[in-house]
Amino acid sequence: MSQNERGTTGGTSVQLTPDRVLAAFDGHAPETTRSLATELNAASEVVGETCRTLRERDALARRELDCEHGTVTAWYRPADAEADLEERAEQTLAELSVPGTSEMMRDWRRDAVRAAFEFVVEDGPVVESEFIEHVFPTQNAGYDDADQWWEMVAPRLAEVPGVSPPTDGEVWTSDVSR
Structure with a gap:
């Protein structure tokens, strides 16, 4: 299991707050759960859960995109x-x-x-x-x-x-x- 899968860095827990996830976005450009997890050095499951929470609060929106390997979820910050x-x-x-x-x-x-x-x-x-x-x-x-x-x-x-x-x-x- 890699550090990202465990959500740790050097043996310490990574605290993933909604503010930290939102700060990882470059304006309104979309991000995937995997790209956010890599950037935040956190487990994809934790990032996905935080993104879902932010979506419930209308701070994020999502789109399901079809690609050659299946479906990918893209998260983005709505303009308003x-x-x-x-x-x-x-x-x-x-x-x-x-x-x-x-x-x-x-x-x-x-x-x-x-x-x-x-x-x-x-x-x-x-x-x-x-x-x-x-x-x-x-x-x-x-x-x-x-x-x-x-x-x-x-x-x-x-x-x-x-x-x-x-x-x-x-x-x-x-x-x-x-």
């Missing part, structure tokens, strides 16, 4: 993907279902999730403790306990298009750029 992604993120934030006994409390909690979203977009990648340190003090949304606040914010933040929750560890990233 970034603008559309930010618009969908804003719509999701406005419609989030959050706990609260009044509309004012629910708005306050949506604002806390929005502040966490803006923090990861502007300062990402971000670890959980940084959300608590930088966002919680000004956007506590009625919570006295930072852990309870994070239990409300984290699952909702993960629902926002363009935000990638941690896969290994606790690093949050964003595909949205401002």
Whole structure:
């Protein structure tokens, strides 16, 4: 088994984030899973899964191309993907279902999730403790306990298009750029 098949380099794991995959594209030029795996020094299966996740978020599109050896999947960045992604993120934030006994409390909690979203977009990648340190003090949304606040914010933040929750560890990233 080669290093690319294992997804390792010199015995260390290669962390493949959606941002890293998107950065491997040259504008809107198409790439195959194999070419991305080679460029990123990662397993084709991991690259393919990340590309499928990005496709679900409309950050990538794909075409199946027939060639003499079978079918090849070509991934590409749609021209309007970034603008559309930010618009969908804003719509999701406005419609989030959050706990609260009044509309004012629910708005306050949506604002806390929005502040966490803006923090990861502007300062990402971000670890959980940084959300608590930088966002919680000004956007506590009625919570006295930072852990309870994070239990409300984290699952909702993960629902926002363009935000990638941690896969290994606790690093949050964003595909949205401002």
